[in-house]
Amino acid sequence: MPELPEVETVRRGLQPAMEGALVTAVETRRPELRFPLPGNLAEALTGHHIAALGRRAKYLAIELDDATVLVCHLGMSGSFRIEETATEAPGGFYHERSKDVAHDHVILHLRGADGRARRIIYNDPRRFGFMFLTTRADMQSHPHLKDLGIEPTGNALDAEALAQVLHNRKAPLKAALLDQRAIAGLGNIYVCEALWRAGLSPKRAARTLVRADGAPTPRCALLAEAVRTVIADAIAAGGSSLRDYRQADGSLGYFQHTFAVYDREGQPCVRPGCSGTVRRTVQSGRSTFHCTTCQK
DNA sequence: CCTTGAACCTGGGCGC
DNA sequence: TGCGCCCAGGTTCAAG
Structure with missing residues (x-):
């Protein structure tokens, strides 16, 4: 949750x-x-x-x-x-x-x-x-907090900052974004959703968004923007209420109704003009949902 | 240093 | 109905 x-x-x-x-x-x-x-x-x-x-x-x-x-x-x-x-x-x-x-x-x-x-x-x-x-x-x-990376709220997460933490990382984007030492606060749902918004494959190596001199590529800027907006949109919606999770006042968040790919295996991609289907795969032991047609 | 996989725990859903 | 299996929003270890 x-x-x-x-x-x-x-x-x-x-x-x-x-x-x-x-x-x-x-x-x-x-x-x-x-x-x-x-x-x-x-x-x-x-x-x-x-x-x-x-x-x-x-x-x-x-x-x-x-x-x-x-x-x-x-x-x-x-x-x-x-x-x-x-x-x-x-x-x-x-x-x-x-x-x-x-x-x-x-x-x-x-x-x-x-x-x-x-x-x-x-x-x-x-x-x-x-x-x-x-x-x-x-x-x-504190040991639990000292290695946390960039907060994806506010202005801290821009293309340059993202390039810095993805530089030379061979890991797939999915794993890199789940790593709390890079960006702090993303989990399985919002990583899947951010990658879909950016049109990027979760299997793509993280370093391919960074030029040799450390400068961000256009895709890197797209991803930074996607992460910031998916987090902002989810906060505005009161989060996602999966299973019977409720807010402290008993009400339900509603961001789950706007998932583009998470938990939508087999359903059509909702991107306008895309005729692809959402696939579920497993990366580092966890479900990844993405559209193989429009996420490259 | 990097990466992957197991472990920690309970409960819900599904197939048989 | 019941059993066994798989799966679930995360983090931390151990091992390669």
């Missing part, structure tokens, strides 16, 4: 409920995620106010008033939801609404800036997600 647009959607959904709120209690119902939760999680958060919600690539950053930062990665199946509560006391008022509560692993009890009590609940069936504590000062150099 969560590539950059989904994490940004989660951030925007949580922001009104979390910013300025006081953490009144923290419950850890199952501490074994991809990595164990910090042992001092409750101690580090309880009694502090949440100063801001940030994001870097696919990581959500919950910043506290003492410059502590709780960094969360949603893995493949992680999500947050907000529950309004009549009490802020942990336990006792936990309603078993669905079988899914078995995968509610972390619960932040808050008293919002509006004085209302709420629970922020992290649910993750596959437990590929993880959380760690750092500080504003140390965040950039």
Whole structure:
């Protein structure tokens, strides 16, 4: 589920409920995620106010008033939801609404800036997600974040920057774009979609978009543009809701309805004038969807 | 350095 | 209905 647009959607959904709120209690119902939760999680958060919600690539950053930062990665199946509560006391008022509560692993009890009590609940069936504590000062150099590449939002990702990270890379474009050290935040869906928008084959060697002197080719500029716009469009749509994934407020993103190739094996290419068919292949162990007729 | 593949986990969908 | 198999938005290791 969560590539950059989904994490940004989660951030925007949580922001009104979390910013300025006081953490009144923290419950850890199952501490074994991809990595164990910090042992001092409750101690580090309880009694502090949440100063801001940030994001870097696919990581959500919950910043506290003492410059502590709780960094969360949603893995493949992680999500947050907000529950309004009549009490802020942990336990006792936990309603078993669905079988899914078995995968509610972390619960932040808050008293919002509006004085209302709420629970922020992290649910993750596959437990590929993880959380760690750092500080504003140390965040950039943290092992999980220090090698992240260009953020595909804003202006940073232009043809020159993309050429720089693809220079001399023999790997196929698909693999190069999935590499978080090059561009940070793309996953399987948006790599497939960006390559279709740029009309480039996922099998093409990354270095073929860069001239010998390191300058970007026209195709490189096309790809940089495609990545920026697919990410911007997906954020504007509230991300993609695959399976039953929902935003923090319970609503569904709708970008999945505009997929050109992802999960569309066998269907006709939607590019005007193209009579090709979307094919599914496997690259580095993951499904690639692309049109062999118009992606070269 | 680069690349690929396995591992981590649960659940849904499909064929039989 | 049930079982077994394949597949799924990601990251991190180990091995070639």
